[in-house]
Amino acid sequence: MQKCTACNLPETYETIEFDENGVCNICRQKEFKDEKIDWQRRAEMLSRVIEKHRGKYEYDCILPFSGGKDSTYTLWYLVKHYKIRPLVVQFNHGFMRDTLMENNRRTFKKLGVDVISFTPNWKLVKRLMLETLVRKGDFCWHCHTGIFAYPMHIALKYQVPLIFWGEPSSEYTAYYNYEDDEIEQVDETRFNRFINLGITAEDMYSMIKDDYQCDPRELTPYTYPKLRDLKKLKYQSVCLGSYIPWDVKENTKIIQQELGWRGDQVEGMPWDEYSYEKIECSMQGMRDYIKYLKRGYSRVSQMTALDLRNGRIAKEYADKLIADYEGRKPPSLTLFLEYLGISEDQFNHIVAKTVVPPFKPDFEGMEYAPKTDDFDRWYREDEQDRGIIFKNPV
Amino acid sequence: MIGILNIGLGNVQSVYNAVYENGYDPIFVSKPEELEQLTHFIMPGVGNFSAVMHSLEQLKLVPAIQALIARGVPTLGICLGMQLLATSGEEGGLCKGFDAIAAKVKAIPNSNNLRVPHVGWNEVKFTQEHPVFADIKDTRDFYFVHSYHMECLSGDNIIATTDYGSDLVCVAGNKNVIGVQFHPEKSQKNGMQLLENFCEWDGEFHA
Numbered sequence: 253m254q255k256c257t258a259c260n261l262p263e264t265y266e267t268i269e270f271d272e273n274g275v276c277n278i279c280r281q282k283e284f285k286d287e288k289i290d291w292q293r294r295a296e297m298l299s300r301v302i303e304k305h306r307g308k309y310e311y312d313c314i315l316p317f318s319g320g321k322d323s324t325y326t327l328w329y330l331v332k333h334y335k336i337r338p339l340v341v342q343f344n345h346g347f348m349r350d351t352l353m354e355n356n357r358r359t360f361k362k363l364g365v366d367v368i369s370f371t372p373n374w375k376l377v378k379r380l381m382l383e384t385l386v387r388k389g390d391f392c393w394h395c396h397t398g399i400f401a402y403p404m405h406i407a408l409k410y411q412v413p414l415i416f417w418g419e420p421s422s423e424y425t426a427y428y429n430y431e432d433d434e435i436e437q438v439d440e441t442r443f444n445r446f447i448n449l450g451i452t453a454e455d456m457y458s459m460i461k462d463d464y465q466c467d468p469r470e471l472t473p474y475t476y477p478k479l480r481d482l483k484k485l486k487y488q489s490v491c492l493g494s495y496i497p498w499d500v501k502e503n504t505k506i507i508q509q510e511l512g513w514r515g516d517q518v519e520g521m522p523w524d525e526y527s528y529e530k531i532e533c534s535m536q537g538m539r540d541y542i543k544y545l546k547r548g549y550s551r552v553s554q555m556t557a558l559d560l561r562n563g564r565i566a567k568e569y570a571d572k573l574i575a576d577y578e579g580r581k582p583p584s585l586t587l588f589l590e591y592l593g594i595s596e597d598q599f600n601h602i603v604a605k606t607v608v609p610p611f612k613p614d615f616e617g618m619e620y621a622p623k624t625d626d627f628d629r630w631y632r633e634d635e636q637d638r639g640i641i642f643k644n645p646v
Numbered sequence: 647m648i649g650i651l652n653i654g655l656g657n658v659q660s661v662y663n664a665v666y667e668n669g670y671d672p673i674f675v676s677k678p679e680e681l682e683q684l685t686h687f688i689m690p691g692v693g694n695f696s697a698v699m700h701s702l703e704q705l706k707l708v709p710a711i712q713a714l715i716a717r718g719v720p721t722l723g724i725c726l727g728m729q730l731l732a733t734s735g736e737e738g739g740l741c742k743g744f745d746a747i748a749a750k751v752k753a754i755p756n757s758n759n760l761r762v763p764h765v766g767w768n769e770v771k772f773t774q775e776h777p778v779f780a781d782i783k784d785t786r787d788f789y790f791v792h793s794y795h796m797e798c799l800s801g802d803n804i805i806a807t808t809d810y811g812s813d814l815v816c817v818a819g820n821k822n823v824i825g826v827q828f829h830p831e832k833s834q835k836n837g838m839q840l841l842e843n844f845c846e847w848d849g850e851f852h853a
């Protein structure tokens with residue numbers, strides 16, 4: 253596979269393109285961000301956005317919150333620097349880990365904020381996971397759509413037009429870029445373009461209704477609200493990272509100091525090196541595993557790519573981390589198979605259909621990665637609850 | 647109250663839908679007395695300049711629209727609705743317009759071997775800033791369908807042009823009146839933004 257000569261990302265990476273020197277567009281974008289953006293002007297824009305909304309509604313803004321480093325930093329930054337009064341909205345996808353929940357409790361108490369937490373129906377979640385795994389080789393549709401759509405429903409319910417997200421997507425992909433001075437809006441266009449995997453909630457309902465007992469209303473948390481209603485609210489849904497330079501490592505250091513935020517072990521990752529990323533979900537190891545099977549790289553490559561781009565590690569060290577950690581099975585695979593009621597063979601068969609050439613995975617030759625500290629505390633289902641309860645066994 | 651002129655001369659539903667989707671509750675207006683309650687007025691249009699002016703006269707809408715414009719109500723003309731804001735038009739025989747913008751409406755010159763009507767997406771280049779175009783970038787594409795175009799007597803009234811063989815005026819404005827030759831309701835994101843900006847506009851504009 254062709255890889256970026258600067259950051260190592262392979263040709264199977266989404267939206268990647270290489271220039272004549274073999275350097276990828278995401279690296280180029282980073283140069284642009286560092287050199288061409290007038291961050292002073294962006295900071296003034298941020299103040300204007302906040303002052304426009306301050307004090308006018310029950311809350312100054314809605315702050316979608318997972319408890320990961322980005323949403324935690326966003327909350328900390330807005331409360332500390334702007335004394336903003338947010339309504340923190342948490343969509344609990346069903347896989348939140350102990351350390352994360354502790355971090356959340358501490359953060360909310362230290363900052364003194366109001367919080368709404370929402371957990372969708374677990375049985376439906378399992379059915380949704382199976383459907384998108386089979387169709388897209390990505391079992392996280394419920395999470396992608398819920399995280400982005402649910403806070404918009406809350407914005408409407410509370411009539412709060414300003415919604416603050418953390419990191420803009422331009423940091424990782426080239427769907428949006430920093431050029432043209434465009435402020436990325438976290439809106440339905442973005443939702444349909446790369447959040448919902450091309451499946452709307454209406455599509456999803458018709459995909460599952462024949463074998464699974466489901467009321468269409470149960471899909472509401474995954475539905476993007478009507479544009480008309482959002483426009484009527486005069487909604488503004490933006491990322492803090494569009495207004496201030498976003499430096500993940502620096503941000504993490506700050507929330508560790510200020511809020512006692514703790515990282516965690518993630519399956520298949522070098523724990524000492526990257527303890528702060530994607531600690532929100534006990535199924536992250538499975539996500540990374542599927543990504544590896546599909547595209548021949550996992551998050552180790554993505555993380556080292558960010559560090560290479562920022563000149564923080566040597567190429568040889570990145571290569572070593574990738575060689576040591578990538579392509580290993582997460583222990584959570586067992587749990588995952590139990591949740592969905594499928595065998596490993598069935599799983600491999602499903603994923604094999606979504607492989608992105610020229611990569612070819614070796615399903616047989618993969619060793620297990622070590623178990624994380626909290627592995628034994630992850631949710632396990634009783635015999636009778638395992639798998640999906642189908643209307644008519646299929 | 648945002649009013650959309652509907653005198654049964656073509657499909658104005660798409661304009662209504664676009665304004666509605668933007669979060670507003672527009673009404674259709676077709677009688678002089680209905681214009682009195684309006685805070686914003688949109689005059690969409692397809693058809694023939696002199697035939698439409700004639701219909702408006704029969705419905706006694708000409709003095710009502712003139713009064714509304716004189717009251718300072720923000721007014722948006724779309725396509726033929728823009729052309730009607732001019733002093734006069736040539737289509738269907740020389741005919742007077744509302745004279746809200748000092749301009750003449752003439753056929754697109756077919757000297758440059760381009761097809762008339764001009765149909766499709768084309769770049770809109772600003773010559774002035776205008777509140778109705780806030781947050782819309784220069785040289786973005788909008789959707790056009792027209793055979794006639796507006797020739798302004800003063801550059802002060804020209805807001806934007808589009809290149810179709812030569813630079814044609816595609817946005818013209820004067821005080822509380824603005825006209826766009828293209829169809830914002832068919833121009834997707836930028837068109838939606840334009841309609842939203844118009845609905846928020848207080849009618850202030852000075853060249």
Ligand SMILES: [Zn+2]
Pocket residue numbers: 256257258259260261275276277278279
């Ligand atoms: Zn690169």
